[in-house]
Amino acid sequence: MSFTVLIPARLASTRLPDKPLADIAGLPMIVRVAQRALESSASQVIVAADSPQIMEACSAHGVRAILTRADHPSGSDRLAEACAQLGLDGDDRVVNVQGDEPLIAPSLIDAVAQMLLDRPQAAMSTAAHALDSSTEFANPNVVKVVLDAQQLALYFSRAPIAWWRDGFSGGIGTRLPEPAPLRHIGIYGYRAGFLRQFPAMAQSPLEVTEALEQLRVLWHGHRIAVHVSPEAPGPGVDTPADLERVRRVFSML
Helix, strand or coil: CCCEEEEEECCCCCCCCCHHHCEECCEEHHHHHHHHHHCCCCCEEEEEECCHHHHHHHHHCCCCEEECCCCCCCHHHHHHHHHHHHCCCCCCEEEECCCCCCCCCHHHHHHHHHHHHHCCCCCEEEEEEECCCHHHHHCCCCCEEEECCCCEEEEEECCCCCCCCCHHHHCCCCCCCCCCCEEEEEEEEEEHHHHHHHHHCCCCHHHHHHCCCHHHHHHCCCCEEEEEECCCCCCCCCCHHHHHHHHHHHHCC
16 A cells, blocks of 8 residues: 555653653664554655654664654644655545554554545544443543444544433443444544645634544544454553553563
8 A cells, every 4th residue: 555654753741751762672662663654554654753863763773754843733733744845745645653652553554544545535534442441431531433334433522422321320330332432543544635734724612622633624524534443552652651561561572
């Protein structure tokens, strides 16, 4: 498949300073992420860095990187600049792999890219998996998504959706609705032309309420195709505890 993986990498992080450079089994985390992405079917894998330090770390390990502005307000803005630098536009496919996902499955990257081929009406694609925990279903930090018959997103929410009519009668902690609710996985595919336009789109009221950028896409009338993965993704890295967990995984590989 012909698509580009872009990995946005920002040096500043409140919970884990210099996160892209954190050592994981002898390599910087951003390099570990790029190595996983290189196992996918992508035609190119490029880190969109915000600092010379990240550029140097990538160069030292043979990972292609480009320098983007340090003052972008979001990862989408950084990706849009990267598309412009690389000359990506129109229906060129771009998969955004987060720079803190060193255990991401290459097959998941391919599946998200494939959804843009399978659903030509969609400007974006992403992924989800079935939840089996009522605690996660109720957790506002776990984003849920509901789909239509074509696997196009109807809505994303921090609330437990879809909610069954008699759900409150037994209490949320007792069981899950059927079919199983879907947890959103934070990986995105884009048509490059749409990605370059997205940062200029007005925020939507729903996006502000839920603090979910993908709701801007739906609010403006665009579609998001969703690959339903049979399994949950590997753990990402947001905190020092997450980093230690991932280091333990790599120590056993």
